[in-house]
Structure formats: C-alpha cells, structure tokens
Amino acid sequence: MALQPYNSFGIVARALRLARVRDEADVRTLMADAGWASLTREAAPFVLGGGSNLVLTGDIKPLVLKVEIRGRRLVEETAKGWLIEAGGGENWHETVQWTLEQGWPGLENLALIPGCVGASPVQNIGAYGVELQDRFHELDAIDLQTGQSFTLNAAQCGFGYRDSVFKHTPAGDKGFGLAGRALITRVRFWLPKPWKPVLGYADLERKMAETGVSHPDARQIFDWICAIRRAKLPDPAVIGNAGSFFKNPTVSVEQCADIIARDPKVVHYPMADGSIKLAAGWLIDACGWKGRGVGNAGVYEKQALVLVNRGGATGGEVMTLAKAIQTSVYERFGILLEPEPVVV
Incomplete structure (x- = not known):
C-alpha cells in the first residue's frame, strides 16, 4: 500500500501490510485473526492517523493500523462548561471549526494544526498560548497487546511539552509507557464556561x-x-511538510542571559516554572538556514522552523538536513534541537 497520500511530507514509501480501523470492533477482529501473532511478533503495529507528524525513511514493515474512526458529539453541557467527544480519525482543524459552529468556544487557538484528533494527545499539540492538556478531559483507547479497552485522564496521559505517555516505552517492568501499545479511539474535551480569550502572543x-x-x-x-x-506556514497539499520540525528549547535564566549577551535579538519567552523558552525558528534562521536545503529537502523561505519537500525528497534527505541544522545550532548556541516528528 502506497503511503505517499498518507503522510503530509509527501514522501514516497509503502506499507507492506495496512488495515483500516473504522471502529473498535475492527481492532478486535484483527487481533482474533490467526495471523495476528505472526504479524506482531517482531514489531508492534504502527498506528497511523493523519500522517502530519511523520518522516518516512523507508517502507514500513510492521502492520500499519490506519485510524479512521469518525463521529463527533456533545456528551454533556453544564453551567460550568461543555464536554465534547470526537473520534480518533476525525480531522483536527475541522473538529475545532465544528465546535465553534455549535457555539462551544475554547479550541480556537489550536486552529489549523494538521492531523487527526487521535494524534492530538500523543503530541500534546499546542499553539498561541493553549495546549491540548488545557482542554483535555479523557480518552478511550485499545491495548494492542490484550485487546482490552481502557480510559485515561489527563494525569494518566503524562502530558509534557509536545510529549505524553504515548511517546514512551516502559523501561523494563518500570514506568508506564504506551508507545506502540495503544490505539486511541476517542478523545473528550472540556470547554469551560465562561469562555475567556487567550491573547498573550x-x-x-x-x-x-x-x-x-x-x-x-x-x-x-x-x-x-x-x-x-x-x-x-506552507499548505501540505501544495508543499509537503510536517509543520514545525523542531521543539522550542527551554534553558535556564543564566543560559538565556549568556545567549542574549552574544545575540541580543534572540526571541525568548519566560515560562511559569522559571525557565526560558527560546524560539527554535529564530535560532535556525540566525544560523543562516532559511531557504537552504539538502537534495530535494529544504528550509521554508518564510519560516525556518519548517522543513519542506521541494519535490521528490526522501526521508533520508529530510533527516540529513535536520541533522545539519542541529549541528549548526549546537555549535553556535550550545543547544541541541529536538525534532518533533516521528521518524520511521
């Protein structure tokens, strides 16, 4: 199965085996099949949503589970807010738009983030002063080892900056990592009343x-x-990309002061915990990468934080470019940028 239509970078790759998941029963049917054990013995299934946070460096050998679970509804409305539910396969931006059309504000700062609803808690998506965890209530998922359904609240998801329990594997018998083990089926959001705008950008x-x-x-x-x-930001339908490619790094006040002494124009934001967040795009631009590239992979001319497919780029070219950028930023600022996308 060709995966080029299913990753926003538009990288040519194939899934050796792909199954479409339209409801929970599809997963259980797959797991009950006699061939499930052999398909998953060497590697856990690869869960694929909108493919907007993904760099494919080759064909995917594990079984690919393409999440296409639909449905959106108001679960409950109280004097304190609205509880909204959406299927893991629903388009994220369309879901934000839908909530506003229904008169349920609260997700507007997360508009136009690419991807599916099911991926939003994995990445703890965020933009313009709001993170998913600020509006998250709970999610339903299926354990791909046991076939059992389970529900997690915000604390159990272990949210961090572009991070969650779904991006980690447990170390031995310690820890609670769900990478490669959970398929998120539905997500519920709490939109509080009275609505308050978030405008601090x-x-x-x-x-x-x-x-x-x-x-x-x-x-x-x-x-x-x-x-x-x-x-x-470039439209992935026109120019292949995965949105922001690197996380904004956080540094101590002392580290920030040292950088400001050398580069007074560095873009930085104080955080509640006393650390300082630096704008990764500014760091990359300061190293002269805007508009440059490696092979058919390039740095977007309007935003240095975005890497793009200029036509026919391979995952290898994207990662070679990313590593070159990391080296430049580290050599100049002493900061190692961390990529956001999943690299497969």
Whole structure:
C-alpha cells in the first residue's frame, strides 16, 4: 500500500501490510485473526492517523493500523462548561471549526494544526498560548497487546511539552509507557464556561491593533490564527511538510542571559516554572538556514522552523538536513534541537 497520500511530507514509501480501523470492533477482529501473532511478533503495529507528524525513511514493515474512526458529539453541557467527544480519525482543524459552529468556544487557538484528533494527545499539540492538556478531559483507547479497552485522564496521559505517555516505552517492568501499545479511539474535551480569550502572543496583539478589535470573540480569534498560520506556514497539499520540525528549547535564566549577551535579538519567552523558552525558528534562521536545503529537502523561505519537500525528497534527505541544522545550532548556541516528528 502506497503511503505517499498518507503522510503530509509527501514522501514516497509503502506499507507492506495496512488495515483500516473504522471502529473498535475492527481492532478486535484483527487481533482474533490467526495471523495476528505472526504479524506482531517482531514489531508492534504502527498506528497511523493523519500522517502530519511523520518522516518516512523507508517502507514500513510492521502492520500499519490506519485510524479512521469518525463521529463527533456533545456528551454533556453544564453551567460550568461543555464536554465534547470526537473520534480518533476525525480531522483536527475541522473538529475545532465544528465546535465553534455549535457555539462551544475554547479550541480556537489550536486552529489549523494538521492531523487527526487521535494524534492530538500523543503530541500534546499546542499553539498561541493553549495546549491540548488545557482542554483535555479523557480518552478511550485499545491495548494492542490484550485487546482490552481502557480510559485515561489527563494525569494518566503524562502530558509534557509536545510529549505524553504515548511517546514512551516502559523501561523494563518500570514506568508506564504506551508507545506502540495503544490505539486511541476517542478523545473528550472540556470547554469551560465562561469562555475567556487567550491573547498573550505578539501576532494576536498585532491583529487587535490592525483591526481595532480589542475584545475579539472566539470566532474572530479562530479567523486571525488561521490567517497568521497560512501566512507563515506552507499548505501540505501544495508543499509537503510536517509543520514545525523542531521543539522550542527551554534553558535556564543564566543560559538565556549568556545567549542574549552574544545575540541580543534572540526571541525568548519566560515560562511559569522559571525557565526560558527560546524560539527554535529564530535560532535556525540566525544560523543562516532559511531557504537552504539538502537534495530535494529544504528550509521554508518564510519560516525556518519548517522543513519542506521541494519535490521528490526522501526521508533520508529530510533527516540529513535536520541533522545539519542541529549541528549548526549546537555549535553556535550550545543547544541541541529536538525534532518533533516521528521518524520511521
């Protein structure tokens, strides 16, 4: 099965075996099949959602489970908020748009993030001052070793910056890692009342100044963020990419002061825990990478944090470029950038 249509980088690769999962019963049917044990003996199944956070460096040999579970609904409304549920295969941006159309604000800052709902807790997606964990209630998943369904709350998901329990494997018999073991079927979100806008980013403040709208509603914020992201980031349907390729690194106050002494224009944000977050895109741009490339993989001309497929790029070219960028940033700033996408 060709995977080029199923990864936003548009990298040519194949799945040796692929099964479409449209509901929980599909997983149990697969696991009950006599061939399941042999297919999963050497490697855990590979769960594939929207393929928007993925770099394929070759064909995928493990069984690929393509999540296509649909459905969106209001579970409950109270005086304190709305509880919303969406299937793991639902498009994330369309789900955000749908909640606003129903009159349920709270996800607008996460507009236009590519991918599926089921992947959102894995990555703990975030943008413009809001992370998924801020709106997360719980999720349902299937254990791919036992076939049992289970539910996790926010604490059990172990959310961190672009991190969760789904990105880690347990060390021996210690720890609670679910990488390669869980298939997320449904996610529930809590959208609190009264709604409060999150506006603490320069781009949004600029929009307020430009439009003269000092008290935007949720739909206005949604429209602004869509416009901002479209101006900065390439459309994967036009130019293959996986969005932001590197995580924004955090450093101590002392480390930040040292960098500012050498590069006063470095973009940085104080964090609640006392650390300082640096803008990875600025670091990459400062090293002169914007617009450059390796083979058919390149750094986007408008945003250095995004690596793109200029046509026919291989996963190897993307990763060679990524490693060259990491080396440049480390040599200049002493910071090792961490990639966001899953590399397979």
